[in-house]
Amino acid sequence: MSTPSGPGPAPQSGALPELDRLAADVDRLLALIGEGADRLDARFARTAARYAARTAVSDADGEVTFLELDWLATETARRLEGRARPGSPVTLRLSGSRHAPAAVLGVLRAGFTPLPAAPDTTVGGALVVTDLGPAADETPLAKSGPFVIAGCDAPADGPAVGTARVLARLDGSAALLGTGPDDVWLAAHPPGSALAGREPWEPLLSGARLLLADPHDEPPHLARLVERGGVTVFDGTPGLFAALVAGAVAGHVRLPALRRVVVTGGPRRTDVERWRDAAVAPDAVLLGWDAEGVAYEV
Numbered sequence: 001m002s003t004p005s006g007p008g009p010a011p012q013s014g015a016l017p018e019l020d021r022l023a024a025d026v027d028r029l030l031a032l033i034g035e036g037a038d039r040l041d042a043r044f045a046r047t048a049a050r051y052a053a054r055t056a057v058s059d060a061d062g063e064v065t066f067l068e069l070d071w072l073a074t075e076t077a078r079r080l081e082g083r084a085r086p087g088s089p090v091t092l093r094l095s096g097s098r099h100a101p102a103a104v105l106g107v108l109r110a111g112f113t114p115l116p117a118a119p120d121t122t123v124g125g126a127l128v129v130t131d132l133g134p135a136a137d138e139t140p141l142a143k144s145g146p147f148v149i150a151g152c153d154a155p156a157d158g159p160a161v162g163t164a165r166v167l168a169r170l171d172g173s174a175a176l177l178g179t180g181p182d183d184v185w186l187a188a189h190p191p192g193s194a195l196a197g198r199e200p201w202e203p204l205l206s207g208a209r210l211l212l213a214d215p216h217d218e219p220p221h222l223a224r225l226v227e228r229g230g231v232t233v234f235d236g237t238p239g240l241f242a243a244l245v246a247g248a249v250a251g252h253v254r255l256p257a258l259r260r261v262v263v264t265g266g267p268r269r270t271d272v273e274r275w276r277d278a279a280v281a282p283d284a285v286l287l288g289w290d291a292e293g294v295a296y297e298v
């Protein structure tokens with residue numbers, strides 16, 4: 001698993017054919033939506049151009065760079081284009097793999113509206129992007145990397161991703177989080193069903209690395225994963241934070257690299273007390289994230 005390096009200089013034209021291609025993709029995207037447009041896919045394109053060779057997301061099965069995610073998003077957009085009216089909802093039924101963020105980026109680049117669905121549900125929409133295989137009432141239309149693009153006759157149903165709201169939440173918490181491209185985030189939010197929220201965009205829009213943990217990991221393994229991975233930002237639910245506390249306390253694990261602990265919905269008081277009494281990460285700032293998308297210090 002690679003370790004992020006400093007930002008370094010911007011990629012130079014002609015240094016690598018892959019970087020030239022990425023620069024062309026960014027120029028084409030910004031030309032389509034406007035240089036001043038503030039969209040999630042535009043922000044990611046700029047980040048990918050700057051940190052192309054860095055690992056963007058790691059999971060138990062491998063890792064993917066910013067460049068590879070950007071290519072997959074572009075290919076997915078190409079396969080989707082012209083299959084529905086602009087702005088139409090496209091259902092995203094995805095596993096929690098490292099490739100999942102490319103699906104929402106591809107849908108946005110194609111001019112459609114992402115509509116996340118849990119892996120075991122079938123949310124209506126004329127088009128579906130899935131890495132779980134098409135459902136019985138879906139007709140495969142195209143393939144893009146690990147994704148199958150399928151057609152479905154069911155009417156759209158469910159909350160679409162409001163990317164402007166996602167960006168506003170990220171911008172509003174940026175100062176308190178104080179994170180950047182040298183951070184390593186650990187999260188266990190399945191990206192496929194969490195794309196309507198801030199995950200996994202905080203690390204991916206800043207050039208940081210996102211390490212995906214199995215939410216069913218045993219507490220000792222979770223604590224060791226944070227330790228071995230050099231994790232600087234832990235992002236989880238109250239249950240995941242409780243597992244981290246239990247694993248660290250039982251295994252006498254210390255996490256000096258950890259700078260931020262973000263708990264969606266806020267941590268339980270008993271877990272906070274155990275965490276602080278054991279001095280697991282003395283320098284880490286403990287943050288809650290409320291239902292309105294506002295971060296606060298615990």
